[in-house]
Amino acid sequence: MNRKLITILTGSLLCSLPVLADGGPQPPSELSDPVALVLLTVAGGLLLAIGVLGNAVIGAMDIFREKMKNAGDKIIMTTGILLLSCIGQSAFAQDAPVTGNTYFTHLSDNSFYLLISVIMLELAVIISLLFLLRYLVGIKRKRKPAKAVVPGKKRVSWWEKVNNTKTLDADSEAEQDMGHDYDGIHELNNPTPPWWKWGFVFTVCFGIVYFWRTEISRSAPNQLQELAMEEEKAAIAKEIRLKNAANNIDENNVKQLEDPNDLAAGQKLFISSCAPCHGPQGQGVVGPNLCDDYWLHGGKINEVFKTIKYGVADKGMKAWEEDFSPKQLAQLASFVKSIQGSNPPNPKEPQGVKEQ
Template sequence: MVLLVVIGGLLLAIGILGNAVMGAMDIFREKMTKDGSKTLLTAGIVVLTLMSNSAFAQDAVVTASPYFTRLSQTSFYLLLSVIVLELAVIISLLFLLRYLVGIKRKCKPKKVVAAGKPRISWWEKVNNTQTLDTAAEAGQNMGHNFDGIRELNNPTPPWWKWGFIFSICFGIVYFWRTEISHSAPSQIEELAMAEEKAAIAKEAYLKNAANNIDENNVTLLVDAGDITAGQKMFISNCAPCHGPQGQGVVGPNLTDDYWLHGGKINEVFKTIKYGVADKGMKSWQEDFSPKQLAQLASFIKSIHGSNPPNAKEPQGQKE
């Protein structure tokens, strides 16, 4: 819809510029008869400008990205190429009109404005307004006077009226597509789809982030769910060597202040991950994900100081 609106607006601009260029062609023909070679050269420059703009349009189409629209790639490129081509035509018409206006200024002297008749600027013509003198204001007076301020018959500019009409037409088409035919999603539906995509992307990010944990960036987990998950893994896999409460059996006691390979969270994580081959402890990195290793290490840190019964004597260095 946006691309079609842009195409329509550019077509309107092309029509206006084309009309202005056609009005200046008579002067161009007179100049051509007087200075054919110079005019021919200028016409060649204009043609080259059109060709360069067309080439620019082709380059722009090639570099356009279709990933921000639900249109097919062919439709997107087609609409985009029309827009770029229209821009090229507008630029070329502007160059041509500028040249023709320059001829008009050289060939025709400026008209002398009649005495007493105000000169209307191009801005006033576009807005359909005019600067009034004291005598002309009386004829445009609407009869509304408040505190010395009089209302004059100064209508709304045409471009504003057409913009207002266009907005109404756009609203009707938008309402029909979103609320009646349901051929396009409404803003609420677009928000819901965007939130759904964001939730999927967030889930994928968290999943990847959970598997990016190693001994350099691991942090102590304090969530009850993580501690419970670590406890289940500990009982199923570590209890034969360290006891179900971490009191130590073949392996050392994990609840006291003494550690053989370091008691910091990253050191415990590293010991579980790589194991200690010379003491019979296997590497668990092939059995558990990085997230699970962090949960297991956090559970071991959580039972520090629990003083279970039948605890094994301290081993290693105190920390």
């Protein structure tokens, strides 16, 4: 009887196990993927559990054989074993789907779904073995007797159940006292909540996978690489923001620039475009002297910016808004303001109204 059962169980398990098309191991590139390692570890653990449960089922056969009294029990046992075999074979009756994209892993779709199918198959086998073992040993669920209500006993809240703790009064504290006294402070038996312990286990597993991906397989960036990528993105965003802000400058919001780079850029623009009329040092030629305190169209930064931008048609000064960007106009206006009071040689006589 035992030999027949062993033969049936072994045949059902062997039929349910997947066989690779090439008969060899997975490619090294896929085995190095952390998702593949996790799935293979889970599959191996479940396979070990199947071996333990299978051994227990075989041992329970001796107990069950003594309890069998008629052929009906034999038929039920044979039907359960055949169902277990059918579950194992039907799990791979169809090919694994190849549609979709497992974007979180480098595994191919066939390999990923194959491993998932193996794990699901092993779970189905374990559940079947548990039900079969329960039937063989004749386990029956026993109802728990109703708890008697103790007068004056406090009701345990759901939060205390989650944390596996309870509120203690003065009488029950003595039962939980661990005997450690520190300056009158007694240590009670208050273990760490289960959710905290499992959270710690999860962080350890996450750390192992993270270390493997970032430092060993190099399939994901580490913290320093992520920081460098974020800084690069921030620099690009800053450059775009400054460029857009520079293009939004007009005579209403212009500010006088004091950065040496901006003044040097404004000086180059002045020498190349404004020096023929105002002189290379702003002393004035055809146009007025820009170094004194007298101005024809206003000497404030927004007024100088407006004069350069729109020009003065009746004085022969062109509008430069088509030639220079708003940022360049601000640099040019700031340079003009910076040379005020510089007293260059051979200055032109003052023109306009003195700036207050």
